[in-house]
Amino acid sequence: MTDARASGGGSQSTPPPVDEHARVEAAPGKGGGRPNGAGILGRVGEARHLGLVVALVLLAVVGLVTTPGSFATSSNLVSILALASTIGVITVGMTFVIIGGGIDLSVGAIMALASVWATTLATQSYGPWVMSICAILVGTGAGLLNGFLISYGRMVPFIATLAMLVAARGLAQRMSDRRTQLVQPDNNAIVELSTTRVLGLPLLVYIFAFVVIIGWIVLNRTTFGRRTYAVGGNPEAARLAGIDVRRHTMMLYALSGLCCGIAAVIIMARTTTGSSTHGDLYELDAIAAVIIGGTLLTGGRGTIIGSILGLLIFTLITNLFILNGLNTSDQLIAKGLIIVIAVLLQRRSLETRT
Amino acid sequence: MSDLLVMRGIVKQFPGVRALDGVDLDVRAGEVHCLLGQNGAGKSTLIKILAGAHRPDEGTITLGGEEVRFANPIAAIKSGISTIYQELDLVDGLSVAENIFLGHEQAAYGFTRRGEMNKEASKLLGRLGHGEIRPTREVGRLSSAGKQIVSMARALSHETRLIVMDEPSAALAHDEVGNLFRVIRDLTAQGVAVVYISHRLEEIREIGDRVTVLKDGRTAAVGLPARETPTSTVVSLMTGRDVEYVFPQRPAPGSHEGRPEVLKVEGLTVAGHFADVSFSVREGEIVGLAGLVGSGRSEIVEAVYGARRPSTGRVVLSGETVRTGSTTRSVRLGMGLAPEERKSQALLMNESVGRNITIAGLGRYARFGWVDRRAEREAADRLVKTLDIRPPDSRRPIRTLSGGNQQKAVFARWLVEGRKLLLLDEPTRGVDVGARAELYAVIRRLADEGVGVLLVSSEVPEVLGLADRVLVLREGKVIHQSDARDLDESRVLDMIMEGSAL
Numbered sequence: 128m129t130d131a132r133a134s135g136g137g138s139q140s141t142p143p144p145v146d147e148h149a150r151v152e153a154a155p156g157k158g159g160g161r162p163n164g165a166g167i168l169g170r171v172g173e174a175r176h177l178g179l180v181v182a183l184v185l186l187a188v189v190g191l192v193t194t195p196g197s198f199a200t201s202s203n204l205v206s207i208l209a210l211a212s213t214i215g216v217i218t219v220g221m222t223f224v225i226i227g228g229g230i231d232l233s234v235g236a237i238m239a240l241a242s243v244w245a246t247t248l249a250t251q252s253y254g255p256w257v258m259s260i261c262a263i264l265v266g267t268g269a270g271l272l273n274g275f276l277i278s279y280g281r282m283v284p285f286i287a288t289l290a291m292l293v294a295a296r297g298l299a300q301r302m303s304d305r306r307t308q309l310v311q312p313d314n315n316a317i318v319e320l321s322t323t324r325v326l327g328l329p330l331l332v333y334i335f336a337f338v339v340i341i342g343w344i345v346l347n348r349t350t351f352g353r354r355t356y357a358v359g360g361n362p363e364a365a366r367l368a369g370i371d372v373r374r375h376t377m378m379l380y381a382l383s384g385l386c387c388g389i390a391a392v393i394i395m396a397r398t399t400t401g402s403s404t405h406g407d408l409y410e411l412d413a414i415a416a417v418i419i420g421g422t423l424l425t426g427g428r429g430t431i432i433g434s435i436l437g438l439l440i441f442t443l444i445t446n447l448f449i450l451n452g453l454n455t456s457d458q459l460i461a462k463g464l465i466i467v468i469a470v471l472l473q474r475r476s477l478e479t480r481t
Numbered sequence: 482m483s484d485l486l487v488m489r490g491i492v493k494q495f496p497g498v499r500a501l502d503g504v505d506l507d508v509r510a511g512e513v514h515c516l517l518g519q520n521g522a523g524k525s526t527l528i529k530i531l532a533g534a535h536r537p538d539e540g541t542i543t544l545g546g547e548e549v550r551f552a553n554p555i556a557a558i559k560s561g562i563s564t565i566y567q568e569l570d571l572v573d574g575l576s577v578a579e580n581i582f583l584g585h586e587q588a589a590y591g592f593t594r595r596g597e598m599n600k601e602a603s604k605l606l607g608r609l610g611h612g613e614i615r616p617t618r619e620v621g622r623l624s625s626a627g628k629q630i631v632s633m634a635r636a637l638s639h640e641t642r643l644i645v646m647d648e649p650s651a652a653l654a655h656d657e658v659g660n661l662f663r664v665i666r667d668l669t670a671q672g673v674a675v676v677y678i679s680h681r682l683e684e685i686r687e688i689g690d691r692v693t694v695l696k697d698g699r700t701a702a703v704g705l706p707a708r709e710t711p712t713s714t715v716v717s718l719m720t721g722r723d724v725e726y727v728f729p730q731r732p733a734p735g736s737h738e739g740r741p742e743v744l745k746v747e748g749l750t751v752a753g754h755f756a757d758v759s760f761s762v763r764e765g766e767i768v769g770l771a772g773l774v775g776s777g778r779s780e781i782v783e784a785v786y787g788a789r790r791p792s793t794g795r796v797v798l799s800g801e802t803v804r805t806g807s808t809t810r811s812v813r814l815g816m817g818l819a820p821e822e823r824k825s826q827a828l829l830m831n832e833s834v835g836r837n838i839t840i841a842g843l844g845r846y847a848r849f850g851w852v853d854r855r856a857e858r859e860a861a862d863r864l865v866k867t868l869d870i871r872p873p874d875s876r877r878p879i880r881t882l883s884g885g886n887q888q889k890a891v892f893a894r895w896l897v898e899g900r901k902l903l904l905l906d907e908p909t910r911g912v913d914v915g916a917r918a919e920l921y922a923v924i925r926r927l928a929d930e931g932v933g934v935l936l937v938s939s940e941v942p943e944v945l946g947l948a949d950r951v952l953v954l955r956e957g958k959v960i961h962q963s964d965a966r967d968l969d970e971s972r973v974l975d976m977i978m979e980g981s982a983l
Contacts, residue, residue, distance in 0.1 A: 349850045350843045357840050360829045367788060367820050367827065368841040368894065369812025427831045 178472060179420065179436035186443045194450045203446070205328060209321070211442040212335035213238075213393045214412050215435060219342040220270075220386030221413040222434040226346070227379040228359035228426030229284040233273060233291035234387050234413055235406030240299040241265040241391035246308040246401030255316035262395070263388035269295060270384015274377030288380075292410070299403035307402045310395055320396035331393045338389060343431045355379065360427025415462070416441055419469040440465065485510040485674050486531075486562075486643055491540035493526050496883065498913050500526040501537070502698040508643065513665060513675045515685045515707055518695035519719055519940065519974075524678055527695070528645050531676070532564040533557030545642070555584075563636030564645040571628055573621030578602035580620050581635045605634040609664050626657040633664065644668065645676040650684055651775055662688050680773050682712060682978050694718040712975070720942075720970045727918040728946035729925035734964055737766040737949060741799070743902050743933035746785060749794030754780040755957035758794070762902065762933040767924065769936045769948030769965065771973055777957040778937045779821050782904045785935065786818045787811040799901055812841060817895030819888070821906040821937075827891045828879055835861030835875030838893045845897060864893040868923060885916025892923060902933045909943060921947055941973045953977060 190198035197203055217234045224231045244250065245262040269291060276287040310317050320330045346352035357365040358375050366372045394405050419437030422429025441462060448458040486508040493501040501523045508514045518524050529535045530542075533551030542549050544560055551557040557564075571580050578598045579586075587598045602616035611630045614623070620631060629649060636644050650658045665675055665688055679685055685692060689707030693700060694715065701718040744762040749755070755777030762768045772778045783789035785796050787805050796803040798814050808818075820826035829837050838861045839846060846857040861875040868889045870882070879887060888908060895903055905924065909917045924947060928934050938944050944951055945965050953961040953976050961976055 348852055348854070350847045350852055351850055353836070353840065353843055353852060356832065357829050360831045361825070363826050364820075364829060365840070366808055367786070367818055369809050370840075371807075371809040427829070 176421075176430070176433055176436060179433065179440065182440055183436060183443065186440065186447065190443070190447050190450065193447070197450050198447075201327060203450070205332075207439075207442055207446050208332045208335070209329055209397060210445070211438055212331050213390050213397065213406075214409055214416070214442075215335045215438055216338045216386050216390040216393060217383075217406075217409055218413045218416045218434050218438050219338050219431060220383035222342070222417050222420070222422060222429060222431050223346065223355060224284075224379050224383045225414070225417050225422050225424060226359045226426060226429045227355045227376060228362060229277065229376065229379065230288065230414070230424075231270075231273065231380060231383045232285065232288040232410045233269070233295060234383060234390075235409035236292040236295035236299070237266050237269045237384055237387040238391045238394065238406040238409065239403050240269065240295040240302075241388045242395050242401035242405050243299040243303045243308060243403055244401075245391060246310060246395065247302060248311075251311050251314055255314045258310075258314060258317060258395075259392045262391040263385060266384045266386070266388025266391060267381055268384065270387065271377065271381040273384065274380030277380060278373040278377040296403060303401070303403050305403060307400045307404075310399045310401070317392070317395050318399050320393070331396050334389065334393060338386065339431060339435055346431055351375075351378070356427055358426075412438075412441060415466050419466060421469075421473050437469070483510065484508065485545060487541075487543040488527075488531075489541050489543075491527065491530060491537045491542075493523075493530060493535060494538050498884075498911065500698055501530075503540070503700070504695065504698070505700045505703055506693055507704060508674050508676060509690075510642070510674050511669045511672045512690040513669055513677050513688050513707075515689040515692045516676060516678045516695065517680075517685065517692055517715065517719060518701075522695040522719070523698040524695055525647070526698075528564060528647060528676070528678065531557065531562055531643075531645055533562075558639050561640055561642035562645065563639060563641045563643070565629070565632045565636060565647065565649060567647045567649075567651060571620050571631060573619070575620060576616065577606075577614060577618050577620055577623075577631055577634075578616035580631055581605060581616075581638050583635070585639070601638070602634065605637050606630065608637065608667075609633055610660075610667060611664075624657075626653050626660065629653070629661065630664070633668075637668075641673060643674045643676065645678075647678050648680070648774075649677070650679060650681065658684070680978055682715065696720075713971070716971045716974050716978075720974065727921070729922045731925075731949060731965075732765075732929075734949075734966060737763040740764040740766070743799055744785065744935065745797040746781075747795045747797070749781065749784055749796065750792045751777075751780050751784055751789060752792045755954070758959055760952055760959070760962065762935055764901075764931050764933055765928050766950065767928050767934040767936055767948045769938065769944035769951045770954060771938070771941055771944045771951055772954030772977055774939060775956075776954040776977065778939075778954060779906055781954075782818070782906050782935065782937055786816060786904055788818075815899055815901035816904065817841070817900050817902070818904045819891045819895070819906060819908055821910070823884070823887060823891065823910070828887060830880050832879060833876050834865065834870065834879050834882065834890050837879045837890050838864055838875070841894045842897045860897075861893075864896055867896065868893050869919065883913075883916070884910075885912040885920065888912055888916075888920060889923070892920070896927070900932055902935065903927060904935045904937075906937045907939065908936070909938070909940070941970050941977075945970060945973065 217238065221231060221234060241262040244265045245258040250258055250261050273288055273291050276282045277284050280287070320334070323330050325333065346355065354365065354370050354375055357368070357370060358372050362372050395401055398405070416438035417429070417434045418424060419440060420430065420433025420435070422433060444461055444465070445458060448455065484507050486506070488504065488506040491501050491504040492499070504523065504527055506527070516524055516527070526535060530537050533554040533556050536551070544562070549560055551560070572583065575583070581602045582598050587594045587601065599616040603612065606612055606614050606616070609630055614627060614630060620628060623631065633644070649661060653661060669675060677689060685707055692702070692705045692707050692710065692715070694702040694705070696719055740763045742761045742763050746761065747759050749758045758781055760768065770778050770781065780789060784791045786808060787803055787810065788808050790805045798816060801814060803814065804810050824830070829840065835858065839857050843852065846853050846860060858875065865873055865875050870886050870889045870893070879890060882890070908924065909920055912920065924934060924936070936944065936948055945968055948965045951963065951965045951968060952959050953973055955977050
């Protein structure tokens with residue numbers, strides 16, 4: 128395989144078939160998040176992603192067998208995707224932050240704050256566009272503050288974002304007087320993101336897909352994405368190679384905040400409300416999805432697709448438990464087990480590769 | 482006195498490098514045995530084998546008449562060998578007593594017996610003549626000298642017969658060194674043997690009994706009397722080598738005169754590291770910095786690169802003053818750095834060779850932040866070919882390459898157009914002899930193309946063989962500056978080793 132590539136010379140040699148790419152052990156270019164492979168299909172086909180796809184398929188089979196009448200219905204599949212959209216958008220931002228060597232605990236709280244800010248009567252009086260822009264600006268601003276404290280205030284990411292988690296929730300409660308704020312009938316355009324369907328899917332699923340695609344492109348095809356891997360993998364080397372590590376780190380948290388703002392728009396559409404209780408513990412689900420997806424918590428390695436697959440696995444489990452009328456406590460136990468198993472399997476595949 | 486430790490024919494092979502190639506060492510009970518050798522001679526590898534951190538590929542170790550094999554550092558400690566490394570391995574947040582008994586706490590049913598530990602610790606510190614250090618004190622609040630005493634107390638807390646000290650005086654002030662020597666004399670009087678590593682000949686004369694000299698992984702001399710052997714003998718044993726490095730042809734002396742100055746350093750000072758350093762590098766010139774570890778070499782390079790803030794002084798690159806604290810700007814101005822620690826400071830271990838090469842100049846292959854991957858690939862492939870990186874595959878993970886080829890990839894990072902000055906800190910560390918010659922040729926070729934090069938190396942022959950002009954550093958000061966051809970190895974060694982702290 129190495130020979131074939133070397134003789135391929137300067138021009139792009141024909142990519143190996145997808146399944147072979149997945150199977151060849153220790154093939155060059157197979158390591159984490161290296162887009163030298165054969166496009167999106169090739170990446171999904173990577174051994175690590177293959178495991179996630181298999182897990183997803185297995186869960187779907189379980190769904191088909193245990194609840195044949197209700198699982199495969201279009202309404203159920205749509206609700207799975209709609210459910211995944213909110214955390215999904217957050218997960219994209221979280222993937223960037225974790226690949227860049229950080230962590231963001233404040234995502235759920237920032238989303239709640241953005242939803243509250245956008246649904247105050249004052250903001251609502253300007254219409255649905257201003258509401259959306261407001262949510263996105265609030266999210267980005269909070270993320271920027273996180274990034275500033277971490278980069279220039281030299282705070283540990285865990286602590287800075289923990290502080291933001293607590294403070295943003297508090298501010299959201301104060302702004303809303305702990306009341307749930309309804310989206311006014313005038314601004315129904317927001318709610319229509321959830322009710323209007325194109326090709327059978329609500330608009331918010333397209334927003335989710337759009338964010339994932341943009342995230343993938345930024346991570347894999349731009350200097351920003353490339354530098355994210357460098358900053359997370361070896362910050363000192365990145366700094367000495369002339370990358371402005373501090374500014375980059377700040378941008379990563381701002382990006383995560385931006386994603387929270389978009390997620391706030393989605394949650395307003397789905398629930399027709401803004402509330403300080405939105406997004407409780409979303410940070411844990413998002414981090415878990417990223418970890419299951421094979422991103423190293425130490426940074427420098429990971430993929431968006433892995434994170435999204437991880438998230439879909441999580442969402443599917445929730446769905447199966449609900450359909451089968453099972454205890455939600457058992458559902459939590461199952462999720463915990465999934466995290467442990469995924470990480471153990473990844474460590475094994477990592478060891479065989481090196 | 483009988484031989485406590487006998488090492489015979491120790492061989493240790495690392496990928497691409499034979500670090501030790503048949504080393505012998507005899508240490509008697511109650512003596513201070515000094516280990517001398519240039520950087521890369523194998524001293525560190527040898528003491529790591531003694532400490533149980535490495536296992537020898539060949540050879541025998543006999544301790545107190547019995548052959549031993551250390552599976553791990555704990556086994557070595559249990560047999561009575563303690564090692565005090567240069568960077569002291571103490572836990573700053575714990576107390577003195579807790580550090581001394583770390584790993585073998587005095588405990589009953591899992592509960593530490595603090596009173597007892599503190600009492601024991603006091604006794605050990607007293608034995609070292611430092612009863613004034615309170616066992617309950619936090620180690621982080623002690624001076625380096627105090628920490629060293631704690632390390633020694635820890636060594637004594639295991640029934641130690643042999644203590645290995647790796648450059649213990651490097652971090653100490655003058656009077657603290659005297660104190661350390663008093664402690665060492667007390668220990669040897671009690672029958673403990675000490676293996677003492679230092680570059681400072683004066684110290685070795687004062688404290689040492691016998692000297693073993695290593696050169697290129699072999700024993701050059703065993704058990705010389707420390708006080709009587711003349712300096713010239715010691716230096717000549719350390720220098721001159723079996724494997725002669727091949728250095729590329731140098732341009733004629735004076736050929737750089739009149740060419741513009743790429744780098745001008747004026748009165749640069751970083752408090753505590755170096756003071757009032759001034760020099761310049763002309764286009765196409767290689768300037769070497771020779772000096773011991775801790776002489777300020779690397780700190781000068783970092784300050785020039787903008788990675789370290791100077792207290793005073795100015796760095797000018799092609800007429801523009803370099804703003805400190807921003808490597809981004811230095812790179813934009815045309816500087817490039819191959820740092821000292823390849824793994825931790827230069828390489829992205831998760832990434833491919835190609836991506837390691839292009840990371841410093843990604844903007845070159847991108848428009849509006851969008852990376853043109855084909856242009857990037859082609860540039861990486863071209864550089865892999867130019868530098869003959871093997872295997873010639875830019876997609877291969879960098880961690881699968883040998884040290885020499887990894888270093889070439891780090892060079893390749895800066896081989897893009899527009900580089901005016903390259904800073905090379907220990908460019909051949911951990912690189913085998915064959916690959917060295919190639920790296921030397923690359924460095925010279927770069928200079929011939931008009932790049933200015935600032936070269937730092939702890940291997941004197943390398944600096945002398947490669948550089949056009951050499952600055953000799955000792956304890957943060959430039960003590961000599963001249964054309965490389967006017968110097969020889971023993972003269973430089975004399976300058977950097979003699980008359981240090983004492």
